[in-house]
Amino acid sequence: MNIKRNILLNPGPSTTTDTVKMAQVVPDICPREDEFAEMMRQMRKDLVRIVHGDPQKYTSVLFCGSGTLNLDVCVNSLLPEGKKILVINNGAYSSRAVEICEYYGLDHINLQFPIDEQPDLKVVEKTMKENPDIAVVYTTHNETGTGVGNPIREIGAIAHAHDAIFIVDTTSTYAMVPIDIEKDNIDFCMASAQKGLMSMTGLSFVVGNEEIIKKSKDYPKRSYYCNLYLQYEYFEKTGQMHFTPPVQTVYATRQALKEYFAEGEEAKWERHSRVMNAIHEGLKELGFKELIRPEIQIGLVASAVYPDDPNWSFQKVHDYCYERGFTIYPGKVTTTDTFRLCALGAIDVEDIEEFFKVLREALIENNIRVPVQYR
Numbered sequence: 001m002n003i004k005r006n007i008l009l010n011p012g013p014s015t016t017t018d019t020v021k022m023a024q025v026v027p028d029i030c031p032r033e034d035e036f037a038e039m040m041r042q043m044r045k046d047l048v049r050i051v052h053g054d055p056q057k058y059t060s061v062l063f064c065g066s067g068t069l070n071l072d073v074c075v076n077s078l079l080p081e082g083k084k085i086l087v088i089n090n091g092a093y094s095s096r097a098v099e100i101c102e103y104y105g106l107d108h109i110n111l112q113f114p115i116d117e118q119p120d121l122k123v124v125e126k127t128m129k130e131n132p133d134i135a136v137v138y139t140t141h142n143e144t145g146t147g148v149g150n151p152i153r154e155i156g157a158i159a160h161a162h163d164a165i166f167i168v169d170t171t172s173t174y175a176m177v178p179i180d181i182e183k184d185n186i187d188f189c190m191a192s193a194q195k196g197l198m199s200m201t202g203l204s205f206v207v208g209n210e211e212i213i214k215k216s217k218d219y220p221k222r223s224y225y226c227n228l229y230l231q232y233e234y235f236e237k238t239g240q241m242h243f244t245p246p247v248q249t250v251y252a253t254r255q256a257l258k259e260y261f262a263e264g265e266e267a268k269w270e271r272h273s274r275v276m277n278a279i280h281e282g283l284k285e286l287g288f289k290e291l292i293r294p295e296i297q298i299g300l301v302a303s304a305v306y307p308d309d310p311n312w313s314f315q316k317v318h319d320y321c322y323e324r325g326f327t328i329y330p331g332k333v334t335t336t337d338t339f340r341l342c343a344l345g346a347i348d349v350e351d352i353e354e355f356f357k358v359l360r361e362a363l364i365e366n367n368i369r370v371p372v373q374y375r
């Protein structure tokens with residue numbers, strides 16, 4: 001079968017291999033069969049292994065849904081009665097966790113920092129000291145809207161020093177940036193299959209401390225479908241998801257995991273890094289400015305600032321590239337107009353070189369000056 005290869009430079013879903021695409025085509029199966037449960041049993045172990053978790057201490061719980069489901073699950077399930085959650089917020093994804101707190105009416109602190117800066121750890125420390133009722137600290141590893149990487153190990157250390165648990169949204173770093181759950185002071189992290197794992201959409205998972213999940217059995221139940229303990233308990237009892245799993249995505253993810261371990265953590269991160277470097281180079285050659293200074297970028301997202309050119313049109317440039325198999329994506333910054341190029345997926349430097357040829361053509365075709373101009 002010949003499947004057109006598109007290069008997705010959006011922040012997920014990512015470009016997949018043909019072998020992962022084809023792994024979805026399987027004989028029909030009822031997911032309540034042992035054969036299917038066995039596949040998920042192995043997958044749960046593999047997902048812990050990716051972040052080097054001790055299998056005696058950490059477990060993973062699978063859900064059917066997009067990545068935001070994990071944010072919802074962790075926030076609503078892991079806050080004890082009468083306690084507070086601290087959200088360290090320097091971007092759109094941590095803001096999403098704040099919105100979840102608001103929807104559930106959870107006692108929370110929205111500790112905001114500029115979206116183009118890392119959080120100030122002194123302020124975090126001070127907030128912890130002033131609020132001894134904080135039981136959960138939450139942040140995002142890679143604020144995918146900008147590409148700012150947050151110092152999770154340091155934040156986790158502060159959380160633990162104040163007896164709080166630490167939840168990190170690693171949706172856009174898991175299986176890309178090497179993570180060590182224990183050394184990075186993480187109690188819970190998460191991702192969905194279509195990002196770092198380069199699989200299909202519809203499968204998400206939380207990796208975390210099993211003792212804390214067991215403890216959360218007695219925490220207030222704020223959701224039915226999205227309760228962490230309930231799903232965990234069902235997995236432990238039956239090996240299955242409580243409700244219907246995304247069957248074909250589970251098959252694709254089994255294949256993606258095989259390919260992940262074959263490529264290897266270090267080699268994969270190296271590949272993403274050289275893709276990112278090629279993106280930085282290409283942007284620079286065309287004269288684009290980046291919004292985030294290099295020292296605080298995670299190394300997976302470039303936020304390019306819109307040029308000051310009367311003919312600039314993101315939509316027109318996007319459409320030109322899209323028609324030629326390359327997808328670019330708008331930024332998630334309210335103060336500055338940006339577009340994003342991301343280094344996720346089964347792509348390499350040659351794909352980026354091809355892309356920049358097309359992007360240059362797109363600019364010229366639309367009478368946008370090259371190199372692009374800023375006032």
Ligand SMILES: *Cc1c(COP(=O)(O)O)cnc(C)c1O
Binds near residue numbers: 068093142171
């Ligand atoms: C992609 C992403 C999510 C999940 O988004 P969905 O649209 O629900 O898949 C959550 N957090 C971060 C940091 C992400 O990059």
